[in-house]
């Protein structure tokens with residue numbers, strides 16, 4: 121009889137009160153709150169938990185769940201490669217991937233199904249993800265269903281985090297392509313599907329949000345079929361299973377007829393079995409998905425896909441085991457990724473021993489003693505390995521190959537805050553701490569590249585888009601950093617097929633804009649000026665859907681313009697398509713700036729009243745400003761206007777202060793980081809501190825600024 125280590129000090133009571141899931145041989149990780157252990161026999165557990173062969177358990181989140189509902193796990197099943205399914209959930213932004221994972225975890229009994237449960241979007245676990253209701257990082261979890269371990273990867277849908285989707289595709293043997301049954305396939309649906317097809321994965325398609333009144337499943341089904349054809353899917357890939365779901369209501373089904381029934385009478389308990397059964401039947405197990413896979417090999421190999429820092433264990437490495445098996449205590453080493461020129465012996469970066477092997481199960485981390493090829497696990501024991509490194513047994517000499525992801529398209533420079541107000545709000549100020557932080561980020565975020573720029577005080581950060589970079593800036597300011605960041609610039613490249621190296625190429629994106637039909641004209645006009653080519657005009661769910669191919673340069677700063685032009689109703693999504701020939705300069709439509717002169721100090725109501733007729737103010741009375749800071753937008757197109765917002769009224773013997781105090785100024789809007797990034801022009805910067813976002817001229821001194829403005833800046837400076 122095996123015994124169980126509880127993480128609770130109430131031992132057997134736990135077994136009765138808490139629903140338990142028993143699974144592979146494992147121990148539970150200590151949770152922070154629970155300090156003492158007690159041992160009870162497996163028998164005691166078995167008495168409470170039918171259908172369960174007790175080796176270990178994971179505590180569930182809701183003690184109120186009925187036990188019977190949970191036991192999809194039956195650890196009598198041998199732990200073999202054939203019982204593993206590795207599946208990625210991919211889709212366009214907001215089509216319901218994370219909600220789908222919630223529904224699957226509820227079905228597996230790892231999340232509460234009660235209506236007032238706060239367990240929603242549980243995979244969006246970091247602070248910014250929770251705030252924005254958006255997935256930023258791919259995350260893996262697992263659950264047991266019908267004797268199978270299903271490792272599921274939730275991915276982000278926003279184009280800027282496309283690298284996150286690419287990096288997990290090598291880990292899975294199948295994908296669930298979720299598509300909103302109203303919106304249909306969108307720009308990022310195309311991107312993720314293209315990548316999945318390139319990896320020879322056969323998707324299961326789920327039309328989600330079928331419960332919405334506006335859903336149009338038949339049309340979306342045909343649109344998807346067209347998309348598969350346009351992307352040259354193989355016959356096998358075209359023959360995809362189609363399911364209908366309401367992830368929010370927790371059900372899925374494989375017929376439209378029964379979907380219509382379920383819409384009328386949503387089930388009160390999770391009903392995700394149709395999708396789970398399809399995953400088990402349709403997604404190949406790791407060996408079938410890859411004929412070269414050798415689970416019997418004695419050589420353990422795992423490609424590091426993600427790094428999770430852990431304050432007790434150091435770095436934990438997430439990846440799929442490509443061959444062999446591993447147990448705690450085994451000697452391991454890491455090999456650096458293969459490089460193009462063949463080298464006789466790949467450099468061994470580190471040797472060590474496995475200290476822990478872990479699995480994510482629902483929201484818990486579970487320790488296991490050993491793992492086999494095909495499984496996705498977390499390992500600790502090495503300190504310096506990084507993403508794309510191979511962790512392997514000592515006799516392995518060849519690192520595993522990895523598929524390079526698309527290169528970054530946008531760059532921003534991150535520098536030390538050198539404004540007169542520097543150091544007043546943040547604690548992380550120097551170029552050394554900024555550099556270390558950026559290098560740390562690039563190690564775990566493979567879609568980012570850090571390049572030392574000309575000045576020792578700034579670094580060029582290259583990524584997939586404005587949002588990706590703004591998330592990094594936001595994270596850093598919350599950690600106490602002060603930064604000055606330049607406007608985003610698009611990275612151009614030399615045409616690799618041009619033998620003379622003269623032709624310049626730039627990234628082109630597919631932009632999809634949904635607007636009310638009466639506003640389509642203004643959108644088309646603005647985007648045409650930004651060198652966009654309109655490809656399609658469709659009527660979709662009472663709106664016009666405009667599809668453009670546009671240089672990434674043309675999209676910079678467009679989000680805020682679209683918001684103004686459509687009074688906030690227009691929605692833009694975009695996704696990288698390809699590199700094409702440089703389309704020539706694009707004029708920025710924005711007006712000039714109102715730039716502060718005078719001295720550092722608080723601005724006065726009197727001065728702002730004088731300035732307001734000249735443009736739109738970004739500051740209010742009492743805000744501290746400095747010379748060179750941008751305090752508003754000039755209402756003329758001809759360059760900038762210098763103004764003195766700290767000017768005080770000359771007091772005379774006649775008291776006029778009352779009139780000054782009564783002066784009415786238009787309330788100003790606070791900048792969000794994304795708005796500021798979208799707004800700034802070349803020659804300007806954003807000063808970011810933990811509490812403030814200020815816009816400023818790059819050169820604060822007015823004379824030097826004038827000299828610099830005569831030198832025109834060109835996109836071609838950003839040629840790679």
Ligand SMILES: Nc1nc2c(ncn2[C@@H]2O[C@H](COP(=O)(O)OP(=O)(O)OP(=O)(O)O)[C@@H](O)[C@H]2O)c(=O)[nH]1
Pocket residue numbers: 211212213214215216217218219220241253254255256275276277278328329330331332365366367368369
């Ligand atoms: N009506 C309805 N709403 C849904 C359904 N599934 C998801 N939603 C809602 O759609 C929104 C987006 O859901 P998410 O699960 O965050 O979408 P996502 O694809 O993970 O989004 P990203 O990770 O940001 O790409 C949320 O408000 C969900 O409540 C559904 O089946 N029906």
Ligand SMILES: [Mg+2]
Pocket residue numbers: 217218219244254255274275276277
């Ligand atoms: Mg999500």
